[in-house]
Amino acid sequence: MGDRKQTFRDYISQQGLKSTRQREIILEEFLRCHSHLSTEDLYLKLRKKHPGIGYATVYRTLKIFSDCGIAEVRNFGDGQTRYEPTTCEEHHDHLICKDCGTIIEFKDPRIEQLQVQVAKDHGFAIVSHRLEIFGLCTKCQNKGH
Amino acid sequence: MGDRKQTFRDYISQQGLKSTRQREIILEEFLRCHSHLSTEDLYLKLRKKHPGIGYATVYRTLKIFSDCGIAEVRNFGDGQTRYEPTTCEEHHDHLICKDCGTIIEFKDPRIEQLQVQVAKDHGFAIVSHRLEIFGLCTKCQNKGH
DNA sequence: TTAGCTGCAAAGCGTTTGCACATGT
DNA sequence: ACATGTGCAAACGCTTTGCAGCTAA
Numbered sequence: 001m002g003d004r005k006q007t008f009r010d011y012i013s014q015q016g017l018k019s020t021r022q023r024e025i026i027l028e029e030f031l032r033c034h035s036h037l038s039t040e041d042l043y044l045k046l047r048k049k050h051p052g053i054g055y056a057t058v059y060r061t062l063k064i065f066s067d068c069g070i071a072e073v074r075n076f077g078d079g080q081t082r083y084e085p086t087t088c089e090e091h092h093d094h095l096i097c098k099d100c101g102t103i104i105e106f107k108d109p110r111i112e113q114l115q116v117q118v119a120k121d122h123g124f125a126i127v128s129h130r131l132e133i134f135g136l137c138t139k140c141q142n143k144g145h
Numbered sequence: 146m147g148d149r150k151q152t153f154r155d156y157i158s159q160q161g162l163k164s165t166r167q168r169e170i171i172l173e174e175f176l177r178c179h180s181h182l183s184t185e186d187l188y189l190k191l192r193k194k195h196p197g198i199g200y201a202t203v204y205r206t207l208k209i210f211s212d213c214g215i216a217e218v219r220n221f222g223d224g225q226t227r228y229e230p231t232t233c234e235e236h237h238d239h240l241i242c243k244d245c246g247t248i249i250e251f252k253d254p255r256i257e258q259l260q261v262q263v264a265k266d267h268g269f270a271i272v273s274h275r276l277e278i279f280g281l282c283t284k285c286q287n288k289g290h
Numbered sequence: 291t292t293a294g295c296t297g298c299a300a301a302g303c304g305t306t307t308g309c310a311c312a313t314g315t
Numbered sequence: 316a317c318a319t320g321t322g323c324a325a326a327c328g329c330t331t332t333g334c335a336g337c338t339a340a
Contacts, residue, residue: 161318161319162320165319199322199323
């Protein structure tokens with residue numbers, strides 16, 4: 001946690017960028033929310049306490065978060081980019097309900113392991129991967145139709 | 146192949162839609178290219194032989210392909226939607242080279258199986274899934290740096 | 291002082307939609 | 316004849332960019 005803040009600050013100074021009030025505010029709020037925020041989600045949250053903050057600044061700052069490795073980019077096919085703070089924990093994947101949009105995280109080391117093997121079989125050096133399973137959650141199955 | 150054309154035609158008539166010259170042309174061209182076409186890719190190919198065809202028609206027709214199950218929607222994070230004809234074969238996933246963009250398809254029934262299990266564990270009724278592994282292909286690894 | 295940052299508004303880009311005309315049923 | 320499809324251009328939603336003024340270094 002404090003770790004990621006440090007990572008960001010180190011990156012900022014290494015790159016000759018500047019530490020600004022806005023960047024600190026956005027960093028703080030971004031790390032507070034551990035779920036899959038769209039840029040708009042974050043912007044709206046920020047506006048409540050800091051009405052002056054601009055949309056463009058949020059976009060630009062999230063880009064930096066992703067560049068310095070404290071945020072991961074997600075895209076669930078709804079046309080909005082989402083960001084998620086990187087965890088020190090293992091990689092996880094997502095189960096997404098097609099009806100209500102609920103997102104559940106899961107981990108499965110067996111799947112991870114098989115992916116590494118598939119990449120190796122094709123001569124690929126694996127950089128990252130993403131697995132998304134779309135379906136209906138228990139609630140939406142029972143909603144009937 | 147003739148199968149998917151039939152699927153499309155059946156769907157068209159079932160839904161009270163119309164069989165038009167444009168839809169047949171787009172269907173033909175779409176099925177001819179078995180790779181991951183963006184709407185623009187397809188549009189440009191079509192324009193060569195059929196200059197009169199409109200961008201909107203291509204979008205609308207691909208939507209129908211996806212609705213009737215002869216096309217699958219892909220999104221590799223470059224901001225363009227891609228479509229791929231569904232195969233009668235088993236589901237496959239993708240290995241994508243971050244450097245040159247090469248896309249390799251692979252299948253792994255063990256991974257499929259584990260996904261089904263994960264969904265079940267969380268009470269999800271699985272509808273679809275996608276797995277993308279990003280990395281560097283053999284060539285790009287050797288380009289060195 | 292000077293590079294870099296901010297907020298705004300405008301532009302960009304892929305995609306969708308409204309409309310008048312055309313076409314399949 | 317009438318519902319549906321087409322092509323065009325305009326609208327759309329998300330994201331990026333140009334710019335004049337501002338701020339950290």
